[in-house]
Amino acid sequence: MKKSTPIFLLSLLFGMIACDPPIDRTAGGPAFDGTGYRAVYATAEELAVIKTQSPRPLRKPGKIYVQGNYLFVNEQGEGLHVIDNADPTKPRKISFLKIPGNNDIAAKGRYLYADNARDLVVLDIGDPTSIKLVKRVVDAIPPQNHPFLQQVYFECPDDKKGIIVAWQKVPMSSPPACFR
Amino acid sequence: MKTKIIKIRPNLLAILVAVMFWGCDAGSRSADVSPGMQTGVGGSMARFAITGNTLYIATKQSLEVYDITQPDQPSKTTKRDLGVGIETIFPYKNNLFIGANNGMYIFDNSDPKAPRQLSFYSHIQSCDPVVVQGNYAYVTLRNGTTCRQFASLSSLDVVDISNLSSPRLLTSLNMESPYGLGVDGNRLFVGEGSKGLKLFDISDPVKPILKEFRSDIPTYDVIPYRSTLIITGEKGIFQYRYDDKDQFDLLSKIPVE
Numbered sequence: 493m494k495k496s497t498p499i500f501l502l503s504l505l506f507g508m509i510a511c512d513p514p515i516d517r518t519a520g521g522p523a524f525d526g527t528g529y530r531a532v533y534a535t536a537e538e539l540a541v542i543k544t545q546s547p548r549p550l551r552k553p554g555k556i557y558v559q560g561n562y563l564f565v566n567e568q569g570e571g572l573h574v575i576d577n578a579d580p581t582k583p584r585k586i587s588f589l590k591i592p593g594n595n596d597i598a599a600k601g602r603y604l605y606a607d608n609a610r611d612l613v614v615l616d617i618g619d620p621t622s623i624k625l626v627k628r629v630v631d632a633i634p635p636q637n638h639p640f641l642q643q644v645y646f647e648c649p650d651d652k653k654g655i656i657v658a659w660q661k662v663p664m665s666s667p668p669a670c671f672r
Numbered sequence: 673m674k675t676k677i678i679k680i681r682p683n684l685l686a687i688l689v690a691v692m693f694w695g696c697d698a699g700s701r702s703a704d705v706s707p708g709m710q711t712g713v714g715g716s717m718a719r720f721a722i723t724g725n726t727l728y729i730a731t732k733q734s735l736e737v738y739d740i741t742q743p744d745q746p747s748k749t750t751k752r753d754l755g756v757g758i759e760t761i762f763p764y765k766n767n768l769f770i771g772a773n774n775g776m777y778i779f780d781n782s783d784p785k786a787p788r789q790l791s792f793y794s795h796i797q798s799c800d801p802v803v804v805q806g807n808y809a810y811v812t813l814r815n816g817t818t819c820r821q822f823a824s825l826s827s828l829d830v831v832d833i834s835n836l837s838s839p840r841l842l843t844s845l846n847m848e849s850p851y852g853l854g855v856d857g858n859r860l861f862v863g864e865g866s867k868g869l870k871l872f873d874i875s876d877p878v879k880p881i882l883k884e885f886r887s888d889i890p891t892y893d894v895i896p897y898r899s900t901l902i903i904t905g906e907k908g909i910f911q912y913r914y915d916d917k918d919q920f921d922l923l924s925k926i927p928v929e
Contacts, residue, residue, distance in 0.1 A: 549928070549929035550908055550909070550926060550927070550928045550929060551928060551929070552906075552928075553892075553904050553905070553906075553908060553909060553928065554892070554904070555714065555715055555717055555718060555893060555904065556714070556715050556893060556895055556902055556904045556909070557712050557713070557714045557715075557718075557895075558712055558713050558895055558897050558902065559710065559711070559712030559713070560710055560712075562712075563902065563909075564712075565904065565909055565926075575909075575926070577902075577911075580900045580902075580911045580913075580923045580924060581911075581923045581924050582924060583909070583911070583924055583926055585926075595719075596718065596719045596720045596729075597714070597720060598711075598712065598714060598718070598720035598721060598722045598727060599711070599712045599722075600709070600710070600711045600712070600722050600740065600743060601709040601710065601743060602743075603740075603743040603744060605720060605722070605727055605740075605746070606720075607719075607720075612729070612738075612746065614743070614744055614746060616744070626744040627744055627745060627746065629738075629746060629748075632729065632736065632748075633729070633731055634731050634732055634733065
């Protein structure tokens with residue numbers, strides 16, 4: 493009995509692996525192409541850090557917004573590129589507004605309204621090289637618990653890891669449980 | 673050009689113009705991009721919109737309304753629960769057009785702090801930004817597991833909204849993978865995601881005619897702004913000059929690095 497237990501356990505293990513069918517499509521889900529989305533988490537303290545940085549390259553441009561001669565380009569989940577577009581043949585990057593979890597924006601006069609993960613923030617952009625946070629409305633935005641694309645798989649959100657600020661496409665060996 | 677007086681004027685004019693441009697050039701170095709009190713313009717994929725002194729936020733399941741009369745102190749005035757799958761908002765005159773997974777909501781916001789739902793235009797299922805011009809709404813519906821479960825085709829719909837309480841589908845054109853769109857006069861621009869950008873002539877607003885399909889410009893969303901089409905997509909930001917005829921000239925690009 494004692495001698496055969498390890499063999500029994502081993503064969504059970506092999507049995508389990510053998511019974512695991514190869515998954516290339518979760519029931520009702522899209523075709524799995526070897527990639528999925530993984531959440532980038534941040535703590536509330538990290539999320540609250542909003543600052544003006546020097547201009548940086550575009551990596552994942554998202555939504556755009558025009559106000560007078562300014563063109564704002566969202567860097568998905570990270571913040572806004574501020575561009576002087578007075579001459580659209582020569583757009584000039586002025587700064588990068590680091591706003592964790594940002595995807596949306598609207599502006600009126602010198603005030604810019606943006607999502608900062610779950611909060612709505614009001615930024616004074618009178619001087620786009622040195623923005624000031626003037627107001628935070630906590631929990632104005634429901635949590636972004638999935639990537640904002642369709643026909644994708646993603647790792648299910650885990651509150652214990654913090655607040656989701658962005659989603660990254662990564663290689664995956666099998667589709668995670670969540671999809672949309 | 674014949675009399676002495678007329679000959680002098682072009683020289684004076686040239687001097688004046690030169691002085692003006694010199695003055696302008698000196699001015700543009702400073703932060704003279706100041707926006708005054710004006711409100712900006714977003715693309716069709718926007719969830720935030722400002723009209724007058726009101727900020728609207730289309731969250732995933734509701735329309736949130738903030739009074740920004742005091743711009744640094746937004747105060748929430750009301751909210752409208754709309755069911756899940758809300759994606760986009762497009763303000764137009766006294767109305768808000770809200771795109772959702774299951775259709776399009778039309779609100780009257782002549783009382784900006786208390787938008788009133790007028791109607792709901794439903795598709796089978798869709799993921800749709802919407803833009804409006806005159807009596808017509810242009811809506812893209814993209815095929816996808818959650819968006820169009822029972823349809824395999826994506827489309828561009830032209831909806832008659834002359835009666836806002838009762839929107840009516842007029843035309844539906846097949847598309848590849850439509851995302852954001854923009855309209856200006858007789859031009860309709862539709863992003864086809866990584867597949868590119870389509871330009872339509874809508875001189876007949878009900879019958880968009882495809883004029884160009886630029887597969888070299890991946891397009892997630894567009895903003896037509898003062899004859900410049902600003903395009904955002906996975907390759908970066910492209911800007912093109914357009915007119916009401918055949919012009920479509922590259923002005924600049926800010927590539928992804």
